[in-house]
Amino acid sequence: MRPHWKTYAVWIALSEAVGALSGWLTRDGVQRYAQSVVQPPLSPPRAVFPAVWVLLFALMGIGAARIFLAPASPARTRSLVLFWIQLAFNFGWSIWFFHVQCFGFALLWLAVLWALILWMTLSFRAVDRPAAWMQVPYLLWVAFAGYLNLGVWRLN
Secondary structure, eight states, X not given: OOOOHHHHHHHHHHHHHHHHHHHHHTHHHHHHHHHHOOOOTTOOOXXXXXXXXXHHHHHHHHHHHHHHHSOOOHHHHHHHHHHHHHHXXXXXXXXXXXXXXXXXXXXHHHHHHHHHHHHHHHHHHHHOHHXXXXXXXXXXXXXXXXXXXXXXXXXX
């Protein structure tokens, strides 16, 4: 079997680039957030977030690469479309939450993102089960982010 490391590298790089751009665009908002927003219980230290997101974006990229390398089919196409839609929603949440600091709207946005991740995961499952399993940590982390977002909204 021919190695597909370039395909994996591209998909991982694209996923990580979305996260990096989002982080760069919201860096001032993150600073304001850290200085002025009351955190809910169980909020991890700030250093945890970048480390977790790097891992999650890598898993997203690996999963998407596996789907991309699968034989062409309507399920494959649907999975890749869902991947891009959820990635755009992921990007948008950081803008709403950190830059705009519209915590209630960000929570609604996050609920849609979670549903999109679940849909994408189920779609991935129809094409490549390992790719789907790689999305479970992402789904769980976004659920935890929902708890944090709700707490921030209620406390602030």
